[in-house]
Amino acid sequence: MEPSNLSRRRMLLSSGSLVALAGAGGLTPLSQALAQEMAKAAVKSLPAYASWKHADSLIIHSANTMETRRGAFGSGLITPLDRLFVRNNVSPPSEKIVADPDAWMLSVKGVKTSTEISVADLKRLGVVALPMVLQCSGNGRAFFPEKPSGTQWTVGAAGCVIFTGVPVKAVLEAVGGMDSGSKYMTGTGGEEIPAGLDPNTIMVERSIPIEAIEDAILAWEINGQPIPLAHGGPLRLVVPGYTGVNNVKYIKQLAFTKEQSAANIQQNSYRMAPVGEKSGPSQESVWEMPVKSWVTSPSGEPGQDVKAGKVQIQGLAFGGMSAAKDVEVSVDGGKNWVKASFVGPDLGKYAWRQFTLGVDLKPGQYQIASRATSEAGTTQPEERVPNNRGYLNNSWRDHMLAITVV
Ligand SMILES: Nc1nc2c(c(=O)[nH]1)N[C@H]1C(S)=C(S)[C@@H](COP(=O)(O)O)O[C@H]1N2
Ligand SMILES: [Mo]
DSSP states (O other): OOHHHHHHHHHHHHSTHHHHHHHHTTTOOHHHHHHHHHHHHOOOOOOGGGTTSOGGGEEEEETTEEEEOGGGSOSSSSOOGGGSOEEOSSOOOOGGGGTSGGGOEEEEESBSSOEEEEHHHHHHHOOEEEEEEEEOTTTTGGGOTTOOSSOOOOSOSEEEEEEEEEEHHHHHHHTTOBOTTOOEEEEEEOOOOOTTSOHHHHOOEEEEEGGGGGTOEEEEEETTEEOOGGGTTTOEEEOTTBOGGGSOSSEEEEEEESSOOOSHHHHTSSBOOOTTSOOOTTSOBOOBOOOEEEEEESOOOTTOOBOSEEEEEEEEEEOSSSOEEEEEEESBTTSSOEEOEEESOOOOTTSOEEEEEEEEEOSEEEEEEEEEEETTSOBOOSSOOOOTTOOOOOOTTTTOEEEEEO
């Protein structure tokens, strides 16, 4: 991909064209107008480390940011790897690190016996398979009216995958337990820090509340294959229920700490700062995912007009830290709601569920929305929580689609 071309497309995107398009659309909600504009503006070529991805299923925002199209999630529960979104805050390490995954070394600190342990040895300690939603904190950012900076993700910076690895608790047991008073689990990404740079400015190092060790794993496999470089191989920290950034790829150090990491990505990014305010350590960190759902079929994508008659409205729902319990669907912009049915297997509280509702639609315009409720009893809200960087958007209205039935 040619960088100048990329920046030109990005400039186009940040221009007034989006607003104009949304206004001209009449019945078209902003969300759909944006999705269509994103699709048009997408850079067409995949970066080398993700060249094996299915380009037509993705919106390629940049070499380090690709999302699954709304219509490309498919009806299988598990997101195929070649359609799964990719997000790197900095350029990924060399492909060489996944050549011999078993040889990758993890340093474990803040424990009774500080240890350097290979992936081969981690594999001896235990193994679990963990079906879960992996979702970027900024998924749905494109729908914030304040236009926060950052990748303009629509619905596709998310997937449901099965990670396989060893429970963090099994590793802790093997090293004699964590230091007393530890409040965080801190994972450090394996990206090289260019000489002369203060590591804290670019290092991907995230601290997660210690309670999260309960279900966290160190994973070497995704969907039954060694984790490819794009998704954090040879070894990844996986914290189910927590947003993408807390799932540290190419993990080289796992530490049990009293304080949160001093890295910028912990102190100043991924914070729920009020709109217009600078983010900082005093604001809430972006950790747990809220309940969310969206419709995937019809997808509202260009050329996807729906034929009148019986239509199956399908979508995805998850509860964040607990399972999705119910989903309702509206075809009239949220005035009336009907309960949808779950389809496909239930892979546990951290996975998403697929839902469907059969409806009879006459020719005309429809506004299709979905609204999930979690086992914890929280229902997806109509409005997002405003914040400076556009995190954690779970507004059902923002994710609504305008559909023409012909
Ligand atoms: N080491 C490292 N881990 C990382 C990142 C990164 O840039 N470096 N990006 C994070 C972010 S912001 C997200 S959303 C997820 C994306 O995971 P994926 O690329 O496998 O979809 O990885 C997270 N883990
Ligand atoms: Mo992210």
